[in-house]
Amino acid sequence: AQSVTQLGSHVSVSEGALVLLRCNYSSSVPPYLFWYVQYPNQGLQLLLKYTTGATLVKGINGFEAEFKKSETSFHLTKPSAHMSDAAEYFCAVTPYGGATNKLIFGTGTLLAVQP
Amino acid sequence: ETGVTQSPTHLIKTRGQQVTLRCSSQSGHNTVSWYQQALGQGPQFIFQYYREEENGRGNFPPRFSGLQFPNYSSELNVNALELDDSALYLCASSLVEVDTQYFGPGTRLTVL
Numbered sequence: 001a002q003s004v005t006q007l008g009s010h011v012s013v014s015e016g017a018l019v020l021l022r023c024n025y026s027s028s029v030p031p032y033l034f035w036y037v038q039y040p041n042q043g044l045q046l047l048l049k050y051t052t053g054a055t056l057v058k059g060i061n062g063f064e065a066e067f068k069k070s071e072t073s074f075h076l077t078k079p080s081a082h083m084s085d086a087a088e089y090f091c092a093v094t095p096y097g098g099a100t101n102k103l104i105f106g107t108g109t110l111l112a113v114q115p
Numbered sequence: 116e117t118g119v120t121q122s123p124t125h126l127i128k129t130r131g132q133q134v135t136l137r138c139s140s141q142s143g144h145n146t147v148s149w150y151q152q153a154l155g156q157g158p159q160f161i162f163q164y165y166r167e168e169e170n171g172r173g174n175f176p177p178r179f180s181g182l183q184f185p186n187y188s189s190e191l192n193v194n195a196l197e198l199d200d201s202a203l204y205l206c207a208s209s210l211v212e213v214d215t216q217y218f219g220p221g222t223r224l225t226v227l
Contacts (some may be wrong), residue, residue, distance in 0.1 A: 004157075036218070043205055044158070044218040045120075049120035090157050101209060101216060102148070105157030 002027045002093050006106035008105065014114050019078040021109045023091030033074040034092040034103065035065055044090065050074065061085070086113045117142050119208050126223045128196050136191045136222045138206030146211055147189040150182060152203040157168035164189055201226045
């Protein structure tokens with residue numbers, strides 16, 4: 001079975017500060033990993049994904065994440081927060097080689113950016 | 116390229132009623148998945164349709180059913196609505212059943 005744990009349901013940073021959102025996964029098979037962002041009253045937008053290959057993945061809006069198999073982690077970072085980054089962020093996993101791409105989501109982290 | 120669209124945006128129903136939600140896939144995508152997102156939670160997988168056949172189902176009762184049409188648009192039907200069915204329902208499409216999913220804006224269902 002697969003699961004995702006997002007540490008910290010709320011994270012607050014100052015504008016210009018480093019953003020670090022934590023995600024740990026559990027999977028009995030090689031995982032595909034995703035970060036999605038959700039702005040208020042909207043659907044989910046794909047930020048980035050890891051499938052195979054390079055473990056440091058760059059996404060949109062200056063975000064990146066590193067797949068660390070030994071730590072079963074896929075933390076999301078951005079060097080300098082912007083006010084427009086305030087949103088809810090979801091980490092998700094799906095099994096590599098599965099019959100479907102069913103996504104298993106974490107409970108989300110709400111990012112607040114203070115001026 | 117047209118993204119995933121969903122209708123209606125908002126819906127209010129009473130307990131026991133039935134509801135149909137609609138989704139149009141992104142152009143060229145033949146797979147649709149539906150998710151339920153309760154307030155303060157991450158989305159939960161309901162089911163997936165690939166080439167008009169159900170291709171995987173989450174832990175949801177049979178009163179949640181779906182259809183996919185030849186043009187790859189989809190419907191989610193929920194019978195005998197319960198208060199706990201109040202949620203944001205998200206549709207996602209992908210090129211094939213194992214590819215990256217792209218989400219629509221969702222339908223907010225309120226059951227009174």
